[in-house]
Amino acid sequence: MIENDNKTKIAVKNLNLYYGVNQALFDITANLYENKITALIGPSGCGKSTFLRCINRMNDLIPIVKIDGSIVIDNKNIYDKDVDEVSVRKKIGMVFQQPNPFPKSIYDNVAYAPLKHGIVRKGRDCDELVELSLIKSGLWNEVKDKLQQPGTSLSGGQQQRLCIARTIAIKPQVILMDEPTSALDPISTEKIEALMLELKQDYTIITVTHNMQQAARVADYTAFFHLGKLIEYDETQTIFVNPHNKKTEDYITGRFG
Ligand SMILES: Nc1ncnc2c1ncn2[C@@H]1O[C@H](COP(=O)(O)OP(=O)(O)OP(=O)(O)O)[C@@H](O)[C@H]1O
Numbered sequence: 001m002i003e004n005d006n007k008t009k010i011a012v013k014n015l016n017l018y019y020g021v022n023q024a025l026f027d028i029t030a031n032l033y034e035n036k037i038t039a040l041i042g043p044s045g046c047g048k049s050t051f052l053r054c055i056n057r058m059n060d061l062i063p064i065v066k067i068d069g070s071i072v073i074d075n076k077n078i079y080d081k082d083v084d085e086v087s088v089r090k091k092i093g094m095v096f097q098q099p100n101p102f103p104k105s106i107y108d109n110v111a112y113a114p115l116k117h118g119i120v121r122k123g124r125d126c127d128e129l130v131e132l133s134l135i136k137s138g139l140w141n142e143v144k145d146k147l148q149q150p151g152t153s154l155s156g157g158q159q160q161r162l163c164i165a166r167t168i169a170i171k172p173q174v175i176l177m178d179e180p181t182s183a184l185d186p187i188s189t190e191k192i193e194a195l196m197l198e199l200k201q202d203y204t205i206i207t208v209t210h211n212m213q214q215a216a217r218v219a220d221y222t223a224f225f226h227l228g229k230l231i232e233y234d235e236t237q238t239i240f241v242n243p244h245n246k247k248t249e250d251y252i253t254g255r256f257g
Pocket residue numbers: 019024042043044045046047048049050051062
């Protein structure tokens with residue numbers, strides 16, 4: 001365990017995950033910290049996305065998945081029988097690799113979920129929430145005059161910021177990002193990274209990335225996975241400058257993966 005003064009937002013304990021008979025995660029234990037960015041890195045197939053999807057119970061959607069262990073968020077194990085996964089997903093937002101706006105207007109992309117969940121009613125409250133979410137995602141100035149245009153009419157980078165606005169609009173506490181910039185050009189990537197650094201003031205962010213420079217630029221903490229095991233987890237600086245495990249060192253110096 002890392003010694004520090006951070007507040008734990010997500011406590012993962014002895015987490016194992018099986019896809020049918022294949023075990024994909026082995027006994028993962030880690031505390032993920034509030035208002036920090038944690039990057040999950042490691043070679044393809046090592047379980048990063050699987051681990052990320054455990055945090056909002058997205059893997060429950062896959063029938064063959066079996067999970068044991070616990071993920072405690074704000075003193076409650078999200079895998080307890082009395083927890084409903086929809087309420088978990090409201091608290092833990094997710095942004096995917098491919099920007100995936102709904103086939104709706106820019107406005108409706110942001111307003112849809114808050115209206116559905118009764119967070120706001122149609123009218124001024126909703127307008128304000130849409131505006132605030134788009135301001136926070138750094139998109140407002142680019143879209144304020146065309147809110148009724150389709151979300152899909154935006155550029156890839158703008159669509160990804162729209163998806164971030166959509167996630168923020170339901171007032172989550174944690175934002176999970178699965179390779180959020182891998183489909184974007186360098187300028188859009190820079191914007192998303194700057195946005196992540198701003199958002200961490202209000203949210204806990206866990207991001208999967210193949211881009212080690214990105215992890216080094218944005219993440220406070222980095223977790224290195226290999227073959228379903230959490231090999232090393234520490235401050236990003238330590239992982240990249242002074243890793244304790246030989247496998248971590250080999251990976252970050254490009255010797256495998
Ligand atoms: N829906 C699924 N059904 C069965 N096995 C799966 C499923 N999703 C992932 N796996 C397996 O679980 C292991 C971990 O996959 P996962 O996608 O979590 O890795 P990853 O580190 O995110 O990889 P990448 O960097 O390539 O996205 C792999 O062996 C993969 O084949």
